Amino acid sequence: MDILSVVGVVLGLVAIIGGSLAKGAGLSSLWSAAAFIIVMLGTVAAILVQTPMPTFKRALVIFRWLFQPPKIPGRELLNRIVGWSARARKDGLLGLESDIERLNDPFLRKGLQMLVDGNEPDTLRKVLEIDMHSQEQADIAAAKVFEGMGIYAPTLGIIGAVLGLMAVMQNLADPSKLGTGIAAAFTATIYGIASANLFFLPLANKLKAVIRARSRSQELIIEGLIAIAEGENPRNIEARLQGYVT
Template identity: 70%
Template sequence: MDRLSIIGVVLALAALLGGSVLKGAGLAGLWSPAAFVIVILGTLAAILVQTPMSTFRRAMAIVRWVFQPPARDGKALVARIVDWSNVARRQGLLGLEVELDMLQDDFLRKGLQMVVDGSEPDAIRQTLEIELESHQHRDIAAAKVFEGMGIYAPTLGIIGAVLGLMSVMKNLADPGHLGHGIAAAFTATIYGIGSANLLLLPMAAKLKGVIAGQALDREMLIEGLIAIAQGENPRNIEARLSGYLH
């Protein structure tokens, strides 16, 4: 569980709600069904038009990474690769075959399978780098879904404010409702700018960071598997891969 993300969301809500109270607007002033429909549903509609279905589904699948990112343990991965290199030196590459059934990660299993099969190092690198790039491209596109929502939301907030002011202008003959109408109009702007800058854009940035971390681990794995295929000394492999941990 990512505590910083949870703390950030709590502080964002506290800043927004607390600021509304301290400024005298009150909590009730932040609620506007019309603004919610225009900004939230409008933003969702815009991103659905922009995004392919497969990318949107992937975005919904990885959104949990904001609060619960995939576990990463670079030291454990380096230790596992070094263990594999020791096994390969003692028993040959076929000695690693028993490890395949214990691997849950498809990328890791595919790479080790190529090593066991005796594939050339260049072929291993080319195959795994293509798959890595494909995975990374797919996940970055999914993260950009939230980035896109963060771009559209403020604009929809302005549209909501303009629509609200249009309603106010139609009722200029009733001064008693002008103040309330103007306040309700600007609520849409708060929804748009607040959701973008306190939630959507930070979510996109956090997801991109998680994806970059995963890519780094896989780059380290590729280097380790190629070193095993080339029969390098386990100590040299460990020294080389340790650079990724910094």
């Protein structure tokens, strides 16, 4: 569980609700079904028009990374690769074959399988880098779905406010409805700006950070497996890969 994300979401809600109460507007001023429909449904509609189906499905999958990001065991991964290099120098590459089925990471499993199969270092690099960049691009595109929602939501909030003011203008003859009507109109603006700046845009940036961290760990895997294929000394491999571990 990512505690910072949980705390951030809670503080964001506290900021909006607490600010409304502190200003004397009350909780009721924060709710408007019409504003919610215009902003949230409109934002989803806009992003659906923009996004290909595979990218949208991937966005739904990686959404959970906000609270449960994938584990990036940098030090553990480095130690494992150094251990493999020592065993490969002693027993040969085939001595690593028993480890393949025990690996949960598909990228690491594929790389180790290619290493055991005797692929040349250049082939290892080309194949694994293509896999890494393809996955990274797909996930970045998925993260940009939420970035796009953060761009559209404020605009939809303005549209909601304008529609609300249009409704107010139709009731100018009844002054008793003007105050509540104007307040309801600006609720849409709050939905749009708050959802963008307190949720959608931070979510997109958080996902991008997780994706970059995972790509960095995959770079460690690539460099480590290539070093093993080249028969490099385990101590040299450890020193070579230290820069990938934070």
